[in-house]
Amino acid sequence: MQTGLEQQLIELELYLLKSEVRSSVEELASLIHDDFLEFGGSGIRFGKEEVLMRLPKERCPEFCATDFELRVLTPDLAQLLYRASMIKPDEFITRYSLRSSLWKRSGDNWQMIFHQGTPCEAF
Template structure:
């Protein structure tokens, strides 16, 4: 299936919400955004489930910002979409580090769009 231009900004907004420190520390919001069968293969190669993600929340929201760009979407089924993009961590001095290629699979449920799968793969630095 082709890219759904109307869905791209919706899933991009949900994805970047997860980049915000407030969402990372909000168990209730993460519980809504992550599907019960959520699985993540992190940038480090570690594998995390929804239960692990929710149980390992830091007591305070993490600081720092995430830069994300080059979003693209592929609709896999009427209720399933794959979002791809590049991200990096922005240092206080503005430099970017930890450049990563990211893929998320989102599924439409009775709770709305929920992230079903996420993977981050380290990559060479990219231009912004």
């Protein structure tokens, strides 16, 4: 059974994978912490500025996220682990990854402060 925090962070994570959110600078800016850092599956490092410039211009891949696991690190910091499959537009290849996101409480809201996607074998 999921806790309230686990459900909230899963919903936020899934929300960030939606095309209408990924194409909105305003939505992304509210969900991503100013100190955000991402290590992408490509090995490239991104900050918030790069994400806000890049994501809204991209065609959104189709995502399927499963097997969520929450680790509460402090009262204001939590790690969400999960597996994801992704199909990019105009590609017929499914890419699989293990993902880790750190969510930081900022006032009453949670913002993603770190994300890493590591390519893995199909599941």
